[in-house]
Structures are given as C-alpha cells and as structure tokens.
Amino acid sequence: MALEKLGENLYLYPGSPSTMIKVEENVVIIDPGNGSKRHKELRRELRKINLEIDYMLSTHGHADHIAIAPKLGKPLFIHRYEFSIAESPLNRELLTFGSKAPKGFLVYQFPQEVRVHGVFDWNDVLFGLKTVELSGHSPGMTGFLDEENGVLYAGDSFFGERVIQSVGLPYLVEPELFKESIRKLMGYAEEGILLIPSHGRAVKGEEALKLLELNLQRVEEGEKKILELLREPKSVSELSYALAKDFGAKITPQILALNQVPIRAIIADLYNRDLIEAVIENDLKWKAKE
Numbered sequence: 001m002a003l004e005k006l007g008e009n010l011y012l013y014p015g016s017p018s019t020m021i022k023v024e025e026n027v028v029i030i031d032p033g034n035g036s037k038r039h040k041e042l043r044r045e046l047r048k049i050n051l052e053i054d055y056m057l058s059t060h061g062h063a064d065h066i067a068i069a070p071k072l073g074k075p076l077f078i079h080r081y082e083f084s085i086a087e088s089p090l091n092r093e094l095l096t097f098g099s100k101a102p103k104g105f106l107v108y109q110f111p112q113e114v115r116v117h118g119v120f121d122w123n124d125v126l127f128g129l130k131t132v133e134l135s136g137h138s139p140g141m142t143g144f145l146d147e148e149n150g151v152l153y154a155g156d157s158f159f160g161e162r163v164i165q166s167v168g169l170p171y172l173v174e175p176e177l178f179k180e181s182i183r184k185l186m187g188y189a190e191e192g193i194l195l196i197p198s199h200g201r202a203v204k205g206e207e208a209l210k211l212l213e214l215n216l217q218r219v220e221e222g223e224k225k226i227l228e229l230l231r232e233p234k235s236v237s238e239l240s241y242a243l244a245k246d247f248g249a250k251i252t253p254q255i256l257a258l259n260q261v262p263i264r265a266i267i268a269d270l271y272n273r274d275l276i277e278a279v280i281e282n283d284l285k286w287k288a289k290e
Contacts, residue, residue, distance in 0.1 A: 003045045006194070006202075007149030013045060017065055017198030020153045021046065022146065026054035028127040030144050030153050031198055034067035042072070057126060059155025059198065060138040061085030063092055063106070066114055075117035077126065081140030086114050095138070095173070096258060105254065134185070136178025137171060143185075151194045157181045158215045160200015168249030169222045170215055172262045175269050182216045218247075223266050230276055233285035236260050236267070 004012045009023035019042060020030040032042065046052065053074050058066050061082040069076050078086050085091050093101045120126060122133040122142065132143035134157035143154045157178075159170055172178040189195060189208035196202045203211050222243060229242055240259045244251050249259075267286055270276045279287050 001041065001045075003049070006151050007146070010146055010149045010151060011049075012196065012202070013042060017155075018196060020144070020151075020196065021051075022127055022129055022144075023051060024128045026127060027051045028055040028057055028129075029053055029072075030057045030129075031059055031065045031155065032056055032068050032072055034064045039068045039071040055127065057129070057144060058082070058086065059134075059143065059153070059157075060141045061087075061092065062095075062138065062156070065155075065198065069114050070112035076115065077118045077120055078116050079131070079140030079142045080119040080121065081135075082138065082142075083116050083119050085138070085140075086116050089113075096261060098260075105257070132184075134181040136174050136176075136181045138173060141181070145188075145193075149194075150192060151196065152185075152188055153196045153198075154185060155198050158185060158195075158197050158200075158212055160197055161211065161214060163199045164214060164218055165248070166250055167255055167259065168218075168244050168247035169259050169262050170219055171258060172219070173265050175219055175223065175262070175266055179216060179219060182212050182219075186212050219262075222262070223270070226263065226266055227270060227275060227288055230270075230286055230288040233279050233281050233287040235283050235285050236263055238285075239263050239267075 001014055006012055011021040013019040015033055017031045017033050019033055022028050053072055056069055056074050056076045058078045061078060066086055090100060096106060120131055122131050124131045129144040129146055132145050134143045134154060135141045137156040141155055141157055143152050143157060145152045164170060185195060186209060189212060194202055194204045195208045225243060225246055226239060229239060240256045240263055244256060249255060276286050276288050279285050
C-alpha cells in the first residue's frame with residue numbers, strides 16, 4: 001500500500017481505517033490504525049518522502065483507530081469526550097459489549113496501553129486542521145477539515161458501501177446525532193469538499209451525496225424495521241439476528257454482538273418517543289405500543 005497525494009502537503013495511507021497525513025511545520029497523522037505491521041508500514045511510506053511522524057490525532061477512541069499509537073511513540077491528541085475510552089480497555093469494551101468482553105471476542109485488541117497526551121474541543125484548529133463535530137458513532141467523534149485543500153477526514157461518521165453491506169446497520173450510540181452528522185456532511189459535499197471515511201473510499205460531489213444518503217437511509221430503515229419487528233415482543237438478541245437476515249449482512253457472533261449497540265440506541269429512542277414498551281416474557285423484551 002502506497003501513500004496517495006490529496007493536495008498540497010496532504011496524503012492518505014489507504015486501509016481500514018485509512019490514515020491521513022498533514023505536513024506543515026510538523027508531520028501529523030490522523031487515525032494511526034491497528035495491525036501488527038501497520039506502524040512499520042506507515043514509517044516506511046513516510047520515509048520514502050523524507051518525513052517522520054511528530055504528532056498523532058484521532059477521530060475517536062475505538063481500538064481499530066488507535067491500537068498502534070504506543071508503537072509509534074508520538075504524542076496523541078483526542079477529543080475530551082473520548083479520553084477515557086482511548087485510555088481504558090474496560091471503557092472500550094463497555095461501549096461495544098456492555099461489560100468486559102470474552103477474551104479475544106472483539107475483533108481489535110490493544111497490545112499495549114494507549115496514553116493520550118492532550119485533548120481538544122470541536123472548532124479548535126490543530127496543525128492546520130479544523131476539528132468538526134460529527135458525533136453519533138461515538139460521543140466525541142471528530143472530523144478534521146483541511147480548508148486549504150478542500151478535504152474533510154470524517155472518521156466513522158459515515159461508512160463505505162461494502163462496510164454497510166457487511167454489517168447491515170451502521171454502528172452508532174445515538175441515532176439522531178448520527179443522522180445530524182450525516183446531514184452536516186451533505187452540506188460539505190454540496191460545497192465540493194472531498195470526504196474521507198475511515199472505512200471506505202474517498203468520495204466527492206454526487207458520489208459523496210449518494211453514499212451519505214445510503215448511510216442515512218440504512219439507519220432510518222433500521223428504525224422502521226425494528227418498529228415493525230416489535231409488533232411481537234422481541235429481545236435485543238432476536239432483533240440483531242432478524243435485522244442481519246433482513247439486510248443480508250454476515251451472521252457471525254461478533255457482528256451480532258456489535259449490532260446490538262445501535263439496536264439498543266434505537267430502542268432507547270423509540271421508548272423515549274413512547275412508541276414501544278418493555279415487557280417480560282421469560283426475558284426482557286420490547287414491544288410496539290398499540
């Protein structure tokens with residue numbers, strides 16, 4: 001995998017997640033990623049253009065985005081809402097599994113402890129990049145806007161088509177915020193900004209709008225399907241399996257477990273809107289109100 005030039009002193013190292021590199025007085029990378037060899041790959045590609053990493057930024061604290069940060073050994077900056085997620089293995093597992101996860105069950109594990117060296121707020125400017133609020137996927141999900149080059153690295157605020165087809169339902173912790181972030185990204189797309197998801201190809205213009213609409217539709221379709229499925233009482237596990245089948249997603253223990261996070265978020269929203277109620281039928285289940 002080789003670096004792709006995006007603009008003046010701006011590069012992308014493709015992957016899942018992709019890593020963006022901004023060069024000003026310092027070399028800063030956004031979302032270093034994960035994998036046993038990735039730290040070596042990043043350094044190798046940067047050395048080809050006579051660059052060394054000075055700082056790291058992260059869109060959020062999920063393991064697949066920052067697992068190799070300790071191996072790179074450079075200061076890491078993250079939004080203040082993500083600080084405890086990045087530094088605490090248990091907090092990360094709580095977000096994705098609801099408690100401490102079975103050993104090896106989650107896809108991405110941290111080989112070393114991550115240390116955050118600084119936090120930022122939305123609308124700050126760091127290393128020539130403006131931080132943009134894109135919450136919904138996680139509490140402090142942040143995009144990084146390079147206004148000079150017309151590029152927005154959007155992290156997991158939206159996903160590539162293959163990812164959506166694979167998992168069925170976009171991973172989120174707050175559906176309304178996720179949808180609000182998608183609409184915000186549509187505004188950037190209409191301005192001609194190149195949008196880069198962490199998992200998927202960079203998109204621009206009509207292609208970007210089409211992909212954002214797919215993300216938005218999938219969440220709204222998930223909400224509608226859940227409400228329809230709850231005409232009969234169902235547990236979160238039953239909903240996860242039914243949705244995976246309906247969306248043609250891969251059915252694995254990991255995907256079914258991960259999909260329970262957005263399903264619980266949608267259930268909370270439906271409950272708060274007085275559209276469903278909790279019932280007991282040998283288990284905690286949920287049912288649409290008549």
